[in-house]
Amino acid sequence: MNDSKSVITIKEYGSIDICLKELIDSKNITRNYLAKASNTRFEVINKWYNNNVEKLDLDVLARICYVLECSPEDIIRYRNNY
Numbered sequence: 001m002n003d004s005k006s007v008i009t010i011k012e013y014g015s016i017d018i019c020l021k022e023l024i025d026s027k028n029i030t031r032n033y034l035a036k037a038s039n040t041r042f043e044v045i046n047k048w049y050n051n052n053v054e055k056l057d058l059d060v061l062a063r064i065c066y067v068l069e070c071s072p073e074d075i076i077r078y079r080n081n082y
Helices: 020-026 031-037 042-049 058-068
Strands: 015-018 076-079
Touching: 020 042, 020 058, 031 042, 031 058, 042 058
Parallel strands: none
Antiparallel strands: 015 076
């Protein structure tokens, strides 16, 4: 096994960013509208909007993508820290 890519040996392996804010702002819709249209609690949408998601709920992601007519890649981004 190549230890150079192990998370045990790498202290900064990157992070995942939720970019929902930019997407819904560009579509000129509100968090409240998205919550109602996707049948998701406002508090959940607000966490996604503020990039404060601890665990991804793939069902929520699918509903958001359906309403916004986008793909997961438009919302979730990997940021490499090296």
